[in-house]
Amino acid sequence: MTEAEQAGRPTEPTGATATAGEGSAPKGPRRIGTLLAVAAFAYLLDLGSKLLVVAQLEHHDPIRVFGSWLQFEVIRNRGAAFGIGEAMTIVFTVIAAAVIVAIARIARKLHSMPWAIALGLLLGGAFGNLTDRLFRSPGGFQGGVVDFIAPAHFAVFNLADSAIVCGGFLIVILSFRGLDPDGTVHED
Template sequence: MAEAERIIGTPDTPDADREEQERTGTGATAAEAGRPRGKRRIAVLFAVAAFAYALDLISKMIVVAELEHQEPVEIVGDWLRFEAIRNAGAAFGFGEAFTVIFTVIAASVIVVIIRLARKLYSLPWAIALGLLLGGALGNLTDRIFRSPGVFEGAVVDFIAPKHFAVFNLADSAIVCGGILIVLLSFRGLDPDGTVHKD
């Protein structure tokens, strides 16, 4: 009887259950497949964040050592130059009177991204959030460890395009991550990988 059920493939048999789960993507098979995908996306998020953070940190160390208190270095004529400045405000020099508030906001963004990572199954979202996380960590490091004091530190900016505010690589990562999130939202792609239509 068991042999006949195996050949016919009745739903009562374990083999049939396993085949049904694989066909429909339900049950333990789908869950086990989903977990590694989620872990890979989280790994991408933190890898992108680590790369953006390291790039920002190294660039600021070089700028402080080589450019601070020096004449600006022209890169593309007077259209783009490197000029070391200390910025107590937000990105691009806005709101210098609210340094502590911007520090709290940056810390909050980092916490939100880390919490959101648990539900992350989308590669583009992982990249976008990784850029945001790396940029936020980069500027938060300056806020904590640079003068004039903890949570009031001035951020090192050095990229100075003509007729534009001076910024750094952390600012660039934050802006690129934000733009990517807006594009993903317009396309209806959620962080968990689902696509919704409005």
């Protein structure tokens, strides 16, 4: 018997959160601050890198980072990954806006730190690419996203894309582990 049980005080479940079957309320504070901090960091890192590479690399030869395996080369991408769907820039803009709205809705019930980090990465990345689509030439929902990280035999991408992929990967892992954004764990 634990010291808390001997004293008659209620004890917490041994895990960080209660399981869904126990019907307990989510544990811990809401994690909106973490979500916003991660999103701001991802967004500012992406924005700063794009400003730097456009100012220093656009209209110049690519910079070789690791021989021909990795280069920095500025490309304006009006489509999705691999340049797919260049005529659908407005659709990608609407999708990015929808992702932002969905994250805002989920954030109201957010108590899980890993989910806050994952959603923050998605939010920061979505804002980074949405900023390009709104404000880069030709503007008005049709701007080209600045991509500059060019690995050999792969698509050219940017830090916003990296944040989105990492956030999405983390969400898949959290979902497979049964952790919900509200902090409950499902043991299915």
